[in-house]
Amino acid sequence: xxxxxxxxxxxxxxxxxxxxxxxxxxxxxxxxxxxxxxxxxxxxxxxxxxxxxxxxxxxxxxxxxxxxxxxxxxxxxxxxxxxxxxxxxxxxxxxxxxxxxxxxxxxxxxxxxxxxxxxxxxxxxxxxxxxxxxxxxxxxxxxxxxxxxxxxxxxxxxxxxxxxxxxxxxxxxxxxxxxxxxxxxxxxxxxxxxxxxxxxxxxxxxxxxxxxxxxxxxxxxxxxxxxxxxxxxxxxxxxxxxxxxxxxxxxxxxxxxxxxxxxxxxxxxxxxxxxxxxxxxxxxxxxxxxxxxxxxxxxxxxxxxxxxxxxxxxxxxxxxxxxxxxxxxxxxxxxxx
Numbered sequence: 001x002x003x004x005x006x007x008x009x010x011x012x013x014x015x016x017x018x019x020x021x022x023x024x025x026x027x028x029x030x031x032x033x034x035x036x037x038x039x040x041x042x043x044x045x046x047x048x049x050x051x052x053x054x055x056x057x058x059x060x061x062x063x064x065x066x067x068x069x070x071x072x073x074x075x076x077x078x079x080x081x082x083x084x085x086x087x088x089x090x091x092x093x094x095x096x097x098x099x100x101x102x103x104x105x106x107x108x109x110x111x112x113x114x115x116x117x118x119x120x121x122x123x124x125x126x127x128x129x130x131x132x133x134x135x136x137x138x139x140x141x142x143x144x145x146x147x148x149x150x151x152x153x154x155x156x157x158x159x160x161x162x163x164x165x166x167x168x169x170x171x172x173x174x175x176x177x178x179x180x181x182x183x184x185x186x187x188x189x190x191x192x193x194x195x196x197x198x199x200x201x202x203x204x205x206x207x208x209x210x211x212x213x214x215x216x217x218x219x220x221x222x223x224x225x226x227x228x229x230x231x232x233x234x235x236x237x238x239x240x241x242x243x244x245x246x247x248x249x250x251x252x253x254x255x256x257x258x259x260x261x262x263x264x265x266x267x268x269x270x271x272x273x274x275x276x277x278x279x280x281x282x283x284x285x286x287x288x289x290x291x292x293x294x295x296x297x298x299x300x301x302x303x304x305x306x307x308x309x310x311x312x313x314x315x316x317x318x319x320x321x322x323x324x325x326x327x328x329x330x331x332x333x334x335x336x337x
Contacts, residue, residue, distance in 0.1 A: 003027055004170065007070040008078045009089055011038050011063060012281070013051040013143035015080030018106060020147055021176050022078075023060035031063045032070040039063040050280075055147045067092050075132070076102050076170070079122075082282040083109030086118055090125035100132040104167055108138065108191035109284045110291035115298070117188040133163035136184055137171070138191040139242040140250035142257070146176065153177040155242050157187035179242065186238030189229050193292055193306075194248040195259045195285030197221030200309050201252035202263020203319050213323075217305065218252050223337065224303045228292070231299045259285040266312065267319050289313055304329065 004027045008019045011033035019029045033039050042048055042063035046056050064070050071077065071093065081089055086107065093101075103126065105118050116124070119134045139154030146152050156171075156178050158164040164180040172178045181187055197217060204213045225248070226239050238244055251257045262283040265275045272286050293310040296303040308326055311317040 004076055005030070005074045006076045006078060006170070007032065007074045008080060009067075009070065009093075010080035011035075011042065011048065011051070012080065013048075013147075014106060014141075015078075016042075016048050016052055016055075016057065017143035017146040018078060018080060018137075018171075019061050020055075020058060021171055021173065023058040024149075025170065025173055027060075027170065029061045030070045030072075030074070031061050032067060033063060033065055036065050039065045052143060052147050068096050071096050074101070075099065076104065078137075079103060079105040079107060081107060083107055083111060083118060083284060083287060084282075086111075086121045087125050090122055094126045094130055097130055100130055102132045102135065102163060102166070104135045104137055106137040107284075108188075108195060109288045110189075110192045110295065112287060112291040112294070115291055115295040117185070117192070119184055119188060133158055133160045134184075135163050135167045136187050136191075137167060137178075138187050138247070140246040142250065142254060144256050149175040151175055151177075153179070153242060153246075155179050155181050155187055157181040157184045157243075159184055181238065181241070181243070183235040183238045185232055186229055186234030187243045189232060189234055190225055190239055190243040191247055192284075192288050193225045193228065194221070194244075194251050195283075196289045196292060196306050196309055197224075197248060198251040198257050198259035199263035199266070199283075199285040199289065199313075200305055202257075202260040202265075203267035203309070203312065204263075204323065205260070206264040206267020207320055207323065209323070214252065218248055221252075221305055222248055224305055228296060228299070228301050228303065231301050258283055262286070272313050286313060 006027050006029050008015050008031045011031050019031045022029050107118050122134050136157040141152045141154050156164045156167040168178040168180050200217050201214050262275045289309050292306050308322040312319050312322050
């Protein structure tokens with residue numbers, strides 16, 4: 001495999017873990033963080049304790065808080081920042097680069113107001129003459145496990161399958177397996193909406209409910225994702241794969257999931273502002289809930305679990321009352337709902 005110089009924008013847990021995969025594959029990685037203390041820690045101590053405690057970061061990874069330095073000499077950029085930061089980061093990038101670059105993004109969310117997926121936001125912000133291909137990297141993957149080189153499988157999605165295959169080659173190794181998929185809409189949507197269902201699973205856990213309730217949320221949550229996906233032009237089979245049911249399972253059942261942990265705290269009576277402050281990280285499912293709720297209404301797509309989470313987060317509805325209302329809805333035929 002040829003060695004590439006890759007700029008990774010975002011030194012949180014996932015950005016750091018993906019940088020480690022690339023470094024293990026013998027690529028040169030420049031990892032950008034806006035926080036000087038994180039940059040100094042990574043470069044001097046080879047750790048990132050705030051996001052991946054107990055992990056040693058390879059010497060091949062060099063951290064910087066200078067975007068121009070990160071982008072210098074690269075034609076591949078990996079974005080691993082919260083959805084709300086995508087536009088501002090792209091605006092920085094376009095003012096620095098002078099040749100077309102491939103942008104890979106590993107973020108998961110939908111923009112409130114515009115209802116744009118992340119790849120659409122990138123295309124809007126980076127001029128066509130500076131943008132090569134956009135590739136989505138998504139799937140059931142906790143940073144904590146990837147950084148320990150535990151077996152993980154994800155999906156590389158792009159409208160250009162050559163670009164998807166290029167990203168597959170960049171990342172794939174003996175612990176990190178990558179499949180390709182041309183369904184960008186389905187891959188991005190599955191990765192975004194599963195965070196809402198994970199919030200619901202956490203709320204259920206926080207209320208003291210057990211596995212029966214969690215299984216129901218996962219299964220009926222997948223039905224909601226499929227309905228919205230169909231309305232947006234995604235391929236149905238995508239949601240039976242890694243970025244659909246795979247990502248849904250791992251995010252709804254693991255203690256590593258910040259959306260599950262956030263939901264648990266909300267189920268115990270906290271509001272979402274308190275939860276984000278306590279976790280110290282962005283909980284993408286909260287912002288995505290707002291976007292998906294209004295998107296579904298605009299498309300006339302029924303999403304009762306999303307509605308319930310929205311009402312708990314933004315209208316102050318009691319979590320137990322929200323669950324009760326879900327349970328007593330009019331009876332339906334499973335095959336047609």
